[in-house]
Amino acid sequence: MMGYTYLLLCSDQTLYTGSTINIEQRVQLHNQGKAANHTKKRRPVKLIYLEEFDSIATAFEREKQIQNWSRRKKLALINSEFNQLKEYSKKSF
Numbered sequence: 001m002m003g004y005t006y007l008l009l010c011s012d013q014t015l016y017t018g019s020t021i022n023i024e025q026r027v028q029l030h031n032q033g034k035a036a037n038h039t040k041k042r043r044p045v046k047l048i049y050l051e052e053f054d055s056i057a058t059a060f061e062r063e064k065q066i067q068n069w070s071r072r073k074k075l076a077l078i079n080s081e082f083n084q085l086k087e088y089s090k091k092s093f
Contacts, residue, residue: 003059005066007049007078010042015074019063021056023047049078 004023008016008030016039020026029035030045039045053059066074073088075081 001056003053003056005051005053005059005062006047007066007074008039008045009048010039010045012042014038014042015071016042016045017063017066017074019056019059023050 001021003019003021004026005017005019006023006026008018008027010016016030016036018026018036026035027045027047030039031043033040033043051059051062053062066077069077070088073085076084076088
């Protein structure tokens with residue numbers, strides 16, 4: 001069963017990362033306030049990034065990976081600035 005990892009832009013400009021087997025239905029549920037608590041309070045949301053996988057398990061793993069990223073790194077992914085991803089992974093002390 002196919003799976004998707006997605007990023008939403010919320011009305012307050014925050015980013016939400018999730019995974020699903022039905023992207024159209026999931027975005028609709030977010031906009032109806034019937035999905036995640038984060039998006040429920042920040043509607044409407046807009047789908048701004050999507051990755052497709054052969055399984056929902058792989059999509060869920062990718063979701064968890066992206067959730068640990070900084071906003072700057074997520075924006076680089078969304079904007080296809082792949083050369084910046086490694087740079088934004090470095091920790092600054």
